[in-house]
Amino acid sequence: MVLDAIVAIVLIGAILGQEPKSGGLGGMDGGGDAVFSGKARGMDAFLARVTIIFGVLFAVITLIIAKLTA
Numbered sequence: 001m002v003l004d005a006i007v008a009i010v011l012i013g014a015i016l017g018q019e020p021k022s023g024g025l026g027g028m029d030g031g032g033d034a035v036f037s038g039k040a041r042g043m044d045a046f047l048a049r050v051t052i053i054f055g056v057l058f059a060v061i062t063l064i065i066a067k068l069t070a
Helices: 002-016 024-029 043-069
Strands: none
Touching: 002 043
16 A cells, blocks of 8 residues: 555656647647647657556456455
8 A cells, every 4th residue: 555655646647748749728629739740759749658657557456355345
């Protein structure tokens, strides 16, 4: 469970460290489609990969913990 908490903290940090890719709720009307406009580079691309890896890791660890406690 400690490992799960550490992975969750790293995942939160990776998500919060990314640059916003749209105007938030204001972009829902279709005005600015900045999400699909280009590829992420540098630190943003690294944080996107870290988010995916740690998200999958978090899910797997959580499922293992659930199986062990059931």
